[in-house]
Amino acid sequence: MEITLSIILIFMILGAIYSLHARDLLSALISCGIVGYGLVICFLLLKAPDVAIVQIVVETITLIIMVSVVLVSTRHELEETRSTSIKIRSNYRLLLNIAVVFLVMIALFYTFRLAIIHLHPFGDHVLRMSEAYLDGAAERTGSANLVTGVVFDFRGYDTFGEATILFTAVIGVLTILRIKAKK
Amino acid sequence: MQGMSVIVKKVSQLVSGIIFMYGIYIITHGHLTPGGGFAGGAVLAGAFILLVLAFGNELIKLKKKEEGSSITESLAVLTFILLATTALLIGTHVFFKNWLPKGVVGDLISAGIIPLYNIVVGIEVGAALFTIFLALAIYREEI
Numbered sequence: 001m002e003i004t005l006s007i008i009l010i011f012m013i014l015g016a017i018y019s020l021h022a023r024d025l026l027s028a029l030i031s032c033g034i035v036g037y038g039l040v041i042c043f044l045l046l047k048a049p050d051v052a053i054v055q056i057v058v059e060t061i062t063l064i065i066m067v068s069v070v071l072v073s074t075r076h077e078l079e080e081t082r083s084t085s086i087k088i089r090s091n092y093r094l095l096l097n098i099a100v101v102f103l104v105m106i107a108l109f110y111t112f113r114l115a116i117i118h119l120h121p122f123g124d125h126v127l128r129m130s131e132a133y134l135d136g137a138a139e140r141t142g143s144a145n146l147v148t149g150v151v152f153d154f155r156g157y158d159t160f161g162e163a164t165i166l167f168t169a170v171i172g173v174l175t176i177l178r179i180k181a182k183k
Numbered sequence: 184m185q186g187m188s189v190i191v192k193k194v195s196q197l198v199s200g201i202i203f204m205y206g207i208y209i210i211t212h213g214h215l216t217p218g219g220g221f222a223g224g225a226v227l228a229g230a231f232i233l234l235v236l237a238f239g240n241e242l243i244k245l246k247k248k249e250e251g252s253s254i255t256e257s258l259a260v261l262t263f264i265l266l267a268t269t270a271l272l273i274g275t276h277v278f279f280k281n282w283l284p285k286g287v288v289g290d291l292i293s294a295g296i297i298p299l300y301n302i303v304v305g306i307e308v309g310a311a312l313f314t315i316f317l318a319l320a321i322y323r324e325e326i
Contacts, residue, residue: 049217057225069319142285143214143294152300156279166311177322
């Protein structure tokens, strides 16, 4: 299980790195999609189908919107801008940069090891609240799907906030695009 | 916005209805099976986006659609707040309290007010995503 997860995570990291160095925006976007769909498989392996459904649908819709509507620049334009922005660096600066990156990485990894030693094992719940939610939640909320029961009953305020956030996002998009189109 | 070829138009005609039905299924069975308002609403928005992309539309029609979906989204948020307030007025005088009768666990009509929340949130999410898509399409046409 953990080995499968690690393999998928490595694929996701590779996709994210490739999307930075891709030739044009379309291939960068599609390799970004690797991250999203890999996350879907991770959620399914961790037995969270609710989150997996949301993730796969939202990932697909954002990909469609990006490809069909937002993307206008072609490969030719990008290569022109890229060739002008590259400058030759001195060799000494490059070596210094790599050395600093390695030092910081070692320090971060060491502190990360120190930090996770005292944590509970993976998947173990820490809060008392989660036990209270699980105890007879089906009878108290009447909903067979526990996640929906928690989202709309115990944590109603959170869902309310999410709905309001989406509403605010739509208002923001409309406002910005209208101002830009009028100019 | 330009439409696509005849094959794409025909296939999207056949498929979009099924996608729409699947979205409604996810929303209405949100308290029984995995899924719920957010996932189902996104599926509904996907069905609409598929139709608009396949058939294309003129700018005026796109603007009209955007107005309609924006109004739908605002009304859905308003209904969500009103549903949450009904508990304060009618039921037990607690905000967000599940005051309707619970019913048998596992039935389609059960869990009190949760299915109503699911439906309202589904409409809201679908209309919001569709509005964002239409706004970007209109912006691209106008620029």
